[in-house]
Amino acid sequence: EELRLLAETAGVRTLAIVEAKRQRPDAALFAGSGKVQELAEIVERLEVPLVIFNHDLSPAQMRNLTAKLNTRVIDRTMLILDIFAQRAQSHEGKFQVELAQLKYLATHLVGMNQDMGQQKHAVGARGPGETKLELDRRKLDKRVHMLKDRLEKLKKQRVVQRRARNRADVLSVSIVGYTNAGKSTLFNRLTRADVYVADQLFATLDTTSRRMFTEGQGEIVVSDTVGFIRHLPHSLIAAFRSTLEETMQADLLLHVVDANNANRDDQIAEVNKVLAEIGAADIPQVLVFNKIDLQDVPPSLQRDDYGRIARVFLSAKSGAGLDGLQLALTEAKTARQASLADESQTNRASEYYGIE
Structure with missing residues (x-):
């Protein structure tokens, strides 16, 4: 189902879905020869222009499958990269x-540049794929270094902005979650912003930050971020x-979290996996179970053993239960101020007693 949604997001109409189980992938074709033959018959009968594998394929597997199936073959990573190429709006996102994409292409150049000239704007060939495949590895590396330099400059600008927020004693809140869980809708509800919202995967790619104010606690900066997904490509x-x-x-x-999704526990685990990969596993979390309006579930909140709000059940669309989340933000802001006050007092004591 998720692959079908990804394909739909990329603008691909699904003609058939073929499932297979195997203890280990075939080195040459990924799938077994019988399953590949079944695929070839479906491709011929339905005149399928593209086959998408819900796994990563090696360059050799992609080349062999393309020859066996006599049609274009892409893997899950290529599909996700294509969606990101469509969605990116800001210079940084692009x-x-x-x-x-270039990092992916660097490992898949062999066997991939067949008839790419005729595949312009095809799924899996957007962005640099349509213009960069003919580049030799030296030119490709040069482009990669240039992009890294530009991104490093943008990163430094973000660091300056964060330092300014820290000096101003501003609570920094980041909205994370599985793609299409309703992050941008919640962001708009909290900050009264107008970030693009759609019932589709990866509607938001660019991080957007806005200020909001809580009664008696002052300013909070909230950031909306790109959604995560199972097997998110490491290159991304x-x-x-x-x-x-x-x-x-x-x-x-x-x-x-999409409270209505049957796979919500797996999705929570996938998000936490990516958070651990980027070094954000130890940051305090509030689980926000969204879309309760679709189940007619009343809004509520749950506290952990330490009395902190750990879970909030709400509808970002209707606003039901938003007061529980605002309470969680207020309490987090109060805790931060208390922590900063203790830290300041400790620093003053250290200076007074000459402690280094």
Whole structure:
């Protein structure tokens, strides 16, 4: 189902879905010869122009499958990269996607540049794929270094902005979660912003930060970030690291979960896996179970053994239960101020007694 949604997001109409189980992938074809033959018959009968594998394929597997099936073959990573290429809006987002694509292409150049000239704008061939495949590895590396330099400059700008927020005693909150969990809808509800919202995967790629104010507690900066997904390509995580640093440097994470999704526990685990990969596993979290309006579930909140709000059940669309989340933010802001006051007092005591 998730692969079908990914394909739909990329603008691909699904003609058939073929499932297979195997203890280990075949080195030459990934799937067994019988399954590949079944695929070939379906491709011929339905005149399928593209076959998408829900796994990563090696260059050799992709080349062999293309020959066996007599049609274009792409893997899950190529599909996700293509979606990101369509969705990127800001200069930074476009740089990050291109960097990820070039890193992928660097390992798949052999066997991939067959008839790419005729595949312009095809799924899996967007972005640098349509213009960079003919480049030799030296030119490709040069482009990669240039993109890294530009992203490093943008990263430094973000660092300056974060330092200014820290000096101003501003609570930094990052909204994270599985793609299409409703993060941007919640962001708009909290900050009264107008970030693009759609019922589709990866509607948001660029990190957006806005200020909100809580009664009696002052300013909070909330950031909306790119959604995560199962088997998110490592090249994308690496390329988007500068954007994800907003999450890595946050004081609090609002982990948004689609309360209606049957796989929500697996999705929570996948998000936490990526958070661990970028070094954000130890940042305090509030699990925000969204879309309760679809189940007619009343809004509520749950506290952990230490009395901190750990879970909030709400509807970002209707606003039901938002007061519980605002309470969680207020309490987090109060805790941060108390922590800063203790730290300041400790520093003054150290200076007074000459402690280094």
